[in-house]
Amino acid sequence: xxxxxxxxxxxxxxxxxxxxxxxxxxxxxxxxxxxxxxxxxxxxxxxxxxxxxxxxxxxxxxxxxxxxxxxxxxxxxxxxxxxxxxxxxxxxxxxxxxxxxxxxxxxxxxxxxxxxxxxxxxxxxxxxxxxxxxxxxxxxxxxxxxxxxxxxxxxxxxxxxxxxxxxxxxxxxxxxxxxxxxxxxxxxxxxxxxxxxxxxxxxxxxxxxxxxxxxxxxxxxxxxxxxxxxxxxxxxxxxxxxxxxxxxxxxxxxxxxxxxxxxxxxxxxxxxxxxxxxxxxxxxxxxxxxxxxxxxxxxxxxxxxxxxxxxxxxxxxxxxxxxxxxxxxxxxxxxxxxxxxxxxxxxxxxxxxxxxxxxxxxxxxxxxxxxxxxxxxxxxxxxxxxxxxxxxx
Ligand SMILES: [Zn+2]
Numbered sequence: 253x254x255x256x257x258x259x260x261x262x263x264x265x266x267x268x269x270x271x272x273x274x275x276x277x278x279x280x281x282x283x284x285x286x287x288x289x290x291x292x293x294x295x296x297x298x299x300x301x302x303x304x305x306x307x308x309x310x311x312x313x314x315x316x317x318x319x320x321x322x323x324x325x326x327x328x329x330x331x332x333x334x335x336x337x338x339x340x341x342x343x344x345x346x347x348x349x350x351x352x353x354x355x356x357x358x359x360x361x362x363x364x365x366x367x368x369x370x371x372x373x374x375x376x377x378x379x380x381x382x383x384x385x386x387x388x389x390x391x392x393x394x395x396x397x398x399x400x401x402x403x404x405x406x407x408x409x410x411x412x413x414x415x416x417x418x419x420x421x422x423x424x425x426x427x428x429x430x431x432x433x434x435x436x437x438x439x440x441x442x443x444x445x446x447x448x449x450x451x452x453x454x455x456x457x458x459x460x461x462x463x464x465x466x467x468x469x470x471x472x473x474x475x476x477x478x479x480x481x482x483x484x485x486x487x488x489x490x491x492x493x494x495x496x497x498x499x500x501x502x503x504x505x506x507x508x509x510x511x512x513x514x515x516x517x518x519x520x521x522x523x524x525x526x527x528x529x530x531x532x533x534x535x536x537x538x539x540x541x542x543x544x545x546x547x548x549x550x551x552x553x554x555x556x557x558x559x560x561x562x563x564x565x566x567x568x569x570x571x572x573x574x575x576x577x578x579x580x581x582x583x584x585x586x587x588x589x590x591x592x593x594x595x596x597x598x599x600x601x602x603x604x605x606x607x608x609x610x611x612x613x614x615x616x617x618x619x620x621x622x623x624x625x626x627x628x629x630x631x632x633x634x635x636x637x638x639x640x641x642x643x644x645x
Contacts, residue, residue, distance in 0.1 A: 261604040268612040269622045275629040276604045282635040286590035288357050290381040301591045317341035320564025328595045328601045332359050357593040361390035364600040374399035384410045397436040400484035408473040411539035414461040425491040433489035433641040436496040439481040444510025447478035449519035451486040470479050494529040501537050518547050529640045534558035534588045534599040546578035559585030560602045571606030580628045584637050
């Protein structure tokens with residue numbers, strides 16, 4: 253294969269076997285993603301997205317483009333918008349503005365080479381497009397997740413009687429449409445993981461909802477109850493749904509020291525939970541703990557999405573570390589992109605590039621056979637997700 257034949261993700265990589273390039277070129281299943289911006293965004297808002305942790309405006313003394321992810325945007329997205337690789341931030345922004353959000357999305361989303369998105373529609377849905385728009389702009393089918401905390405908040409906002417809450421919660425999970433393939437918990441943001449994970453009685457749930465309703469009054473309900481989070485997770489398991497947990501990095505509202513996935517051991521040891529897949533999302537900097545848990549529990553899988561984007565050129569090490577402890581059947585590909593369609597693309601390019609570098613080295617040095625490398629790419633890139641979520645497309 254000559255250099256000119258290489259797909260974009262393999263540009264500049266030497267000594268990657270053709271079989272591995274072919275396997276990595278196959279379409280991915282992105283098992284945890286959000287949609288992209290619905291309409292025009294200001295540069296300040298875009299630059300804030302280049303920083304996951306800080307809710308503050310980018311200071312005047314810097315541009316957030318001066319970061320691993322900013323460099324990666326200019327390297328990998330600029331050519332798809334008709335610019336040279338590494339175009340300046342100002343040139344990139346001018347071109348992006350000229351094209352408009354939909355044209356940018358239509359240029360970048362299909363280039364991610366994803367054949368199925370599993371969408372979490374729950375975060376800041378007013379700022380990003382509906383799932384159907386992601387499907388349209390990318391030309392790719394989508395499934396969705398149901399957010400457990402949002403479901404509880406919707407029930408409370410509907411004025412439900414506390415006595416009816418447990419049954420209504422279970423009914424909403426049972427009545428989910430065919431597009432819903434799993435549940436998602438953001439208990440990490442609300443309480444952390446160091447809570448009592450035993451299944452609460454319905455009487456305890458009713459009492460907790462009564463107290464929550466009284467404390468909420470006319471305000472928009474926000475669920476931050478460990479007991480109700482535990483109830484939601486157990487109800488999702490009863491419904492047979494795969495359960496995704498936000499783990500690891502997020503914005504600074506998150507008490508990162510309370511979301512080490514080891515704190516989920518009390519949940520993961522319960523037989524009722526072991527009956528459904530548990531997916532630990534974007535686990536950096538706890539990806540080694542997550543890899544251990546994926547080794548220790550046959551129903552646990554994990555990914556290193558989000559961190560791969562923010563690590564940019566260093567993501568090869570994150571990808572390599574993800575391949576340490578966990579069986580390869582229990583790792584999944586995810587971008588965790590939200591907002592800029594650049595992120596949907598970057599997740600795929602950087603993961604493919606990281607896998608190409610890491611696996612090619614192991615093949616070249618004789619530790620792995622190329623056929624095994626090809627199988628592992630297929631497992632993590634798509635077939636593990638198809639099995640976990642019972643996808644048919
Ligand atoms: Zn997410």
